[in-house]
Amino acid sequence: MSAQLQLVAPMPSEGAPDSSRARWVGVVDENQVAAASVSALPVVAVGGADYARARVLVRDGALVRGFVDVALTDGTIDPAELAAQTEALPAAATRPALDRRPSVTVVICTRDRSSILSAALTSILAVDYPNFDVVVVDNASATSATSDLVSEHFADPRVTLVTEPFPGLAGARNTGIAHATGEFIAFTDDDVLVDAGWLDGLVAGFARSEDADCVVGLVPSGELRTRVQSYFDERVTWSHNLTPRVFSMDEKPADLPTFPFSVGQFGTGANFALRRSTLARIGGFDTAFGVGTRTGGGEDIDMFSRVLLAGGTLVVEPSALVWHRHRADIGALRTQAEGYGLGLGAWLTKLVLDSDTLPLVLARGVGGVRRLLSIGAGGSSAPRTEAVTTEDADWAALVKGLGALELRAALKGPARYARQRFDGRGIPLPAAAPLAPEPTVPLTIGRRQLSRWGAVAALAGIAGLLSAFPFPETVQAVLVALLVFVGPGAALRAWVRLPALTTAVAVPGIGFALAILVPSGMAIASAWHSHAFLVVLALVTTVAGALRWVPSDEARHRKAVAL
Helix, strand or coil, X not given: CCCCCEXXXXXXXXXXXXXCCCEXXXXXXXXHHHHHHHHCCCEEECCCCCCCEEEEEEEECCEEEEEEEEECECCEECHHHXXXXXXXXXXXXXXXXXXXCXXXXXXXXXXXXXXXXXXXXXXXXXXXXXCEEEEEEEECCCCCHHHHHHHHHCCCCCEEEEEECCCCHHHHHHHHHHCCCCCEEEEECCCEEECCCHHHHHHHHHHCCCCEEEEEEECCECCECCHHHHHHHHHCCCCCCCCCEEEECCEXXXXXXCCCCCCCCCCCCCEEEEEXXXXXXXXXXXXXXXXXXXXXXXHHXXXXXXXXXXXXXXXXXXXXXXXXXXXXXXXXXXXXXHHHHHHHHHHHHHHHHCCCCHHHHHHCHHHHHHHHHHHCCCCCCCCCCCCCCCCCHHHHHHHHHHHHHHHHHHHHHHHHHHHHHHCCCCCCCCCCCCCCCCCCCCCEECCEEECHHHHHHHHHHHHHHHCCCCCCHHHHHHHHHHHHHHHHHHHHHHHCCCCHHHHHHHHHHHHHHHHHHHHHHHHHCCCXXXXXXXXXXXXXXXXXXXXXXXXXXXXXXXXXXXC
């Protein structure tokens, strides 16, 4: 007689579901589904007694077929319903066979979260892969809890603990890279549980293209207990990337109009890997971005786009699986939304200020602006899905507030980015010494660098252009003031050397003079139009600032030394 099939959740869950949208989360193999259908015994969802429905990931061995959403009755699933929905799924995409297992270094960065780090490390060390090591980066922690945990409970020769005193995820990952030894370097976070076949999946992703530089895996939700978790899961795309894809600049995907700036479509920083040789070629993570910095995030999307723009190939590999626990309460979700907005705004600013990427940004501007403005409609920068609904007016208002919060944060991104750049944060270059989290070359992009006053002028011009959108009057007033009293003077200062005292007077003075003289002249000529004046001034200021590029120290002193 066949034993009754029992499914166990991939992540432990505490507490009862708080919403009709809650789902018990599980995983099953298609062969188990077939056997359960034959036995006709109810399938037990361990720990699912309080849930009305379940989301189950169906696998074909190491491969991923897709998700099914089935009813739960007293913690059990009807095997016939499970079999019918499984049958409706597309067949799993095959993946290349591995003829060797190259060395992999896993880098996991953490800061004062030893309680969840323990579970993440345990899952990593249980991975079924013969040739890997782990670098744990303790990033500016306030206590010794992380080092105590690693030394007392993870005394494994595969585990190395290093410290990065400067806060910031990008800098911490660069420190991990400096201590990595593997041919491939995989990155994950401390709030995940990795699948036993995770590294096999990443390495198989590199085998999909002989010149693959980066592989991004699948990050499904490991818990959907609260309404907030369900909402976030419905808003992001990277938890549903079930089809393997290969991206490069040689062929623009028809379904991604903003490619290669397709936020969220490739994946997320919780699950990806890079070739060590790729990092030696393009440099480490840009430390102007990331959790722990003023910009709050964006280091992953920046790296993905840099790989593509450098002529590399990025692969999406769903069989490389990592389970993630989304924020469970609204306070944590608000913090996350603000970080996403800041990171997005800062990253877009970098793209606009880069003479190499600016033409691409302008060519994809319509889709990008539409995406940015859609944030204000209710949350994440990912597009809406039909599953996003509201059950009552209070939740609708809450969702709208999250969208407004993220949009406001995105508008703060340019200023945060400029502050990080002025502090000297940038992209560490390959060198014989370990990659430094605090590089000395500010505003360096490629072989040239934008002058600081040029950056200020361009940012002020962008602020002026944003004032044309229907923001609240207070926001519009601030944006116009930045344009008028900073932009023109900063643009002049970018091209003309002035003493410090003269600069302090000239920058606001030039804008003030223009604000009086030009409108007066237009009024006399009966040609006054406030919007036309602001748009023209913003465009001229942006262009004048963005064109002020100077040779960078990076271009003069670049050393092509392998890591």
